[in-house]
Amino acid sequence: MQSFVELWVYLSATPLFGLTATLVTYVLAQALYARVGFAPWANPVLWTVLTLALLLAASGTPYPTYFSGAQFIHFLLGPAVVALAWPLWQRRAELRARARAVLLAAAAGGLAAAAAAVGLGWLLGLPDAVLRSLAPKSVTAPVAMGIAEQLGGIPALAAAFAVITGLTGAISAKYLFDALRIAEPEVRGFALGTAAHGIGAARALQVHPDAGAYAGLALGVQVVLAALLMPLLARLI
Numbered sequence: 001m002q003s004f005v006e007l008w009v010y011l012s013a014t015p016l017f018g019l020t021a022t023l024v025t026y027v028l029a030q031a032l033y034a035r036v037g038f039a040p041w042a043n044p045v046l047w048t049v050l051t052l053a054l055l056l057a058a059s060g061t062p063y064p065t066y067f068s069g070a071q072f073i074h075f076l077l078g079p080a081v082v083a084l085a086w087p088l089w090q091r092r093a094e095l096r097a098r099a100r101a102v103l104l105a106a107a108a109g110g111l112a113a114a115a116a117a118v119g120l121g122w123l124l125g126l127p128d129a130v131l132r133s134l135a136p137k138s139v140t141a142p143v144a145m146g147i148a149e150q151l152g153g154i155p156a157l158a159a160a161f162a163v164i165t166g167l168t169g170a171i172s173a174k175y176l177f178d179a180l181r182i183a184e185p186e187v188r189g190f191a192l193g194t195a196a197h198g199i200g201a202a203r204a205l206q207v208h209p210d211a212g213a214y215a216g217l218a219l220g221v222q223v224v225l226a227a228l229l230m231p232l233l234a235r236l237i
Helices: 001-013 016-035 045-057 063-075 079-085 083-089 093-096 101-125 126-133 141-151 154-179 184-208 209-234
Strands: none
Touching: 016 063, 045 063, 045 101, 045 154, 079 083, 079 141, 083 093, 083 209, 093 101, 093 126, 093 209, 101 126, 101 184, 101 209, 126 141, 126 154, 141 154, 141 209, 154 184, 184 209
16 A cells, blocks of 8 residues: 555656556556447546546646646547548548548538537527637547637637547447437448547447448548638638
């Protein structure tokens, strides 16, 4: 027990605290996820976020102190998104044949998601800065932060909205697909990538390789379209 306390005191005073806490928590959450048969409600990202939030609150650790170590993992978000291109490359011929339908569906889905969020926020009387942070919620967090900053939003808030959106999609999608009797892995994956970005794509890849490929494609198209179209939507806010 004494050695554990000494280790805690040492880690909490160094950048290793954020890195160690994140890795250990995620490994445990991933083990739970596998133990329950990859049930959507046990999404490891969700339980990692909740556990870390409770840990920081209970220990009184300021977020900047935590992030000084966790930033190394944050840096890897970009390469992780790029890695989703591998399933696309494996199915490049099939995807090329459906390019037009994919582009139209991704554009429609992305615009609908942004317009619905911004429209509902406007009806609720949310400030402009919050609305501009809501617009890129269906784009992966690092990109959402950059777009929100360009639109005059709040990058940290945009990241939070993106994570919440991804978790909601990854957890609820299976039940929605089952209710609508949507069984095709390509359709499921594309919908997850469009609505729930990287977190949804990770979930799709666990379910079926084809679902993962189409989720990665939707995610990539969403990023490009969001960067091009979000400034136009921002003019209407």
